[in-house]
Amino acid sequence: MNFCEGCNIACDDERCPKCGSKKLRPVNDDDFCLIAQVDRPFGDSLKEYLEEENMEYALMPYGRGVRARFALPLESYLVYVRYKNSDHVRQILKDTNARI
Numbered sequence: 001m002n003f004c005e006g007c008n009i010a011c012d013d014e015r016c017p018k019c020g021s022k023k024l025r026p027v028n029d030d031d032f033c034l035i036a037q038v039d040r041p042f043g044d045s046l047k048e049y050l051e052e053e054n055m056e057y058a059l060m061p062y063g064r065g066v067r068a069r070f071a072l073p074l075e076s077y078l079v080y081v082r083y084k085n086s087d088h089v090r091q092i093l094k095d096t097n098a099r100i
């Protein structure tokens, strides 16, 4: 698995799916990876869950300008977790029908 330091994305490809960079390095267990975009109420409950599970995370509020142009949900977060936890959290997101 490779990792783009610019986007915090782990991917199988040689190229980052987001920025197209080829300057990827092998991912480490402790790298923070962007795994999803969720709306705010869901993000808040996810936060509680991750705290209960003692998993480190970062939730970044997602840009307003982009939101207005593409009519995305009013409030959303980008979700980052450590690579070692990412499969687990992805599964939770899948089970709860969150969008990526």
Ligand SMILES: [Zn+2]
Pocket: 004, 005, 006, 007, 008, 009, 016, 017, 018, 019, 020, 021
């Ligand atoms: Zn990238």
